[in-house]
Amino acid sequence: MPDERLPSSPGFWRSPLRGPWFTSVLGVVLLGGITVLFVTGLLSYAAYNPDLSPVNDKTPDKGLLGFYLFAWPTDPHWLYRLNQGVHVTLGITLIPVLLAKLWSVVPKLFALPPARSLAHALERISLLLLVGGVLFEFVTGVLNIQLDYVFPGSFYPLHFYGAWVFFAAFVVHVVLRAPAAVRNLRRMREGQEPEEESGAQPEFPLVSPRPAEPTVSRRGGLWLVGGGSLLLFGTTVGQNFDGPLRRTALLAPHGGADPGSGPNGFQINKTAASRGISAAETSEEAWRLVVRGRSGTVRLSRAELLDLPLYSSALPIACVEGWSTSDQWWRGVRLRDLAALVGYDADAAPDVLVESLQRRGAFRSAALRANQVRDPRSLLALDVNGEPLSPDHGYPARVIAPAVPGVLNTKWVARMTFGDL
Amino acid sequence: MRPVMRIRVKVGSPLQLLLLACSFTLVGYAGVRLLADDWFQVALWFVGAALLHDLVLLPLYAVADRAVVESLGAAGHRERALYVRVPAALSALLLLVWFPLISGRVADHYPSATGLSGEGFLARWLLITAVLFGGSALLLVLRLRRATKQRPPAAH
Known part of the structure; x- marks a missing residue:
């Protein structure tokens, strides 16, 4: 009997919320959301026309990672506004989902033995890149939009190369896990019990073997995550519109009032x-x-x-x-x-x-x-x-x-x- | 003859290995570029973000949550945990995301970059927090009153 005072024992984890269904729902939301973040990020990079001139290019050693670059179009004229609004607003909105997803699978981090096979060991290294990568991307992004340049280096190369490192780990994770997540959701919709996650540690289930008495249902837990997303979205999205809508962006860097009044009163990036x-x-x-x-x-x-x-x-x-x-x-x-x-x-x-x-x-x-x-x-x-x-x-x-x-x-x-x- | 010592390493699924090899190739290609300037600091941020989240932030809010549930449980009102948990979680979430603005860390160059006042973020966050807790308290009071009204009158 493993000692339940240690996190390496499944019994250490008491929350009745954890389980394949909870993780699968969050995982599928992130699969869609992060894919959009990655694509809009790559498009934003292309919008700079980095292959046109060195002055536009903050990542001159990109090599093959710029394989998809194309001449950025001028139509529709709101293309970059939409792309970047989606990239940043969606990224902020997904933060609660990401945190909840990481919380839902954290027991697996402590599962012993650390590796049961070579493939398993490599997969766990890949998971470190996945978690480190996603947090690195979200942290550098969130700091950059608030002009808090504490990260080690220029934002462009860190966020761009970091995105590719993350993406490499993300694809593996999706290929290995998404089928089980989709199956779980389908089974739940048909009213069946979800299968236990067919992950790398079947002997270390997500469902707690000795769950604490619930204070909230799984559905309630999802409502809280959704509420957090809605709150962040509601206090951010307004910074993409002038007038009263901007005032609804209560905490976003370019929310609230405009810097001035009159014809030149609109938002400024870098004053004279x-x-x-x-x-x-x-x-x-x-x-x-x-x-x-x-x-x-x-x-x-x-x-x-x-x-x-x-x-x-x-x-x-x-x-x-x-x-x-x-x-x-x-x-x-x-x-x-x-x-x-x-x-x-x-x-x-x-x-x-x-x-x-x-x-x-x-x-x-x-x-x-x-x-x-x-x-x-x-x-x-x-x-x-x-x-x-x-x-x-x-x-x-x-x-x-x-x-x-x-x-x-x-x-x-x-x-x-x-x-x- | 001496018996040959064999260390048996389990390999695992070949398909999975192939997939991981492809992934690590791309990680390597992008990774050397990511680490090109200040490899130590960047690696520290990359790994540190994962460790800080998994070993500090998550245990911290899990313990805080348990403390709330248990102290309410000791008072016999475990079911009321949500009325504290929801506003606290939402408020903490806003603080986590907008910490540089709320804390005034960027108050020096934020106004010169944007032409906007850097003040006011703390006040707005406190206001939102007050509304969240106030709304939660109001909801609790209303539900308690409804429960009292629906309860059959005590027999005398």
Whole structure:
């Protein structure tokens, strides 16, 4: 008889909630949810066009892991807003499900002997990668959206490579476990008792051999998990919409009130002051836009830019951190027209490298691909919502393009170099 | 002849081994890139996250939960554990997820990055917590009153 005071004994674990059904329900929810997280994560990575230019690429040694990269489209214009809103909001919503799933299987961690065969030993190592990986991804993500950069290194490589390590372990886990989970759920629906999990330790069941008197049913336990998810969702999702909806995002980083009022009052990523942009260098006298291309270099003041044909686009700001604004009404010079100024046919405009006045920080330069430059909605914006840009939104001029991650909409633009990158 | 000592290692399912080998290949490929910059710190975070969760966070909330159930049980109201457990769990969940904002850890650069005030997260979390516990208490009172009304009058 194993000593029930030790966690390596099944009798140590008393909760009457644990069992194959509880674990299977949570597992199937996570299977769907994490698959969406992985796909939207990969899409978000592709949206940066990392293979276009080194300035867009925070993971230059990605190798085969970038196998699927493609030219990020400009349609629909809310594509990145939707993708990233889903990635971050769903990730936050799944946290209670993940915690409950880990809780439901924790007794297995202590099962002895540690390994009964080579395959079993390797599977347990794989489970460490699975649990370590999923927590690493959730922790780095949750810290990054709150601007708490305590993790060891740049967010992009950690979250991207970490996702692949996790995914490798996740696929094995799904292949080995999902069939049993689905069978369990089917049996439960047909009113039969669930089978015991056909996992690696059949002699170490999830169902407690001496359960404590229940204080809540299994269904009640699931309601609590669902309630936690609903609470997180409800206090987060609003940061993807302007107006009263944003105020419902009570604890999300870009929830609550907007930073200002009026045409420039919408959400900001990095203020002018935080990037060291001074009024002196953006003044009418000092600032000139330098446009370089096949036919040479053109210098334009803001007044000269305002004399060029101006166009309007309704486009959102959508951040990798999972917040976004509704469509704002931008007005400025089309990127394709700027390409035409320096010797290109607007319909055959090439890629462009955009450099900011900003001297430090990631993405002070960013590259846009030809399809983004040619899109008539892509602007070098001078005004927003009927007024000149505020310093925090990129005065004197900023890029705004459809469906791109926020950081590629370079603010305080100083130089634009057209040409194949 | 001396008997040959044989150590028998059980191998297990070949299909499973093959699958795991494929998985570890991908883990290796992505892992060397993950560990390229600061291998020790990253490995510490990766393994540490699992250990911290399984050996610290989970036992901590399990013990806290048991303490609530047992102290209510000692008072003869074990069935009321949910009225404490649900608001406490939801409040703790919000604190866990939004700890950097609620604790004010990022209060320095959050305003300069977003143009928003970094204050107010603690107050909002406390408010939500108060609403959760208040709502739970209200529900308990209402249910107790209904139970009292439905109880047949005591015989005199």
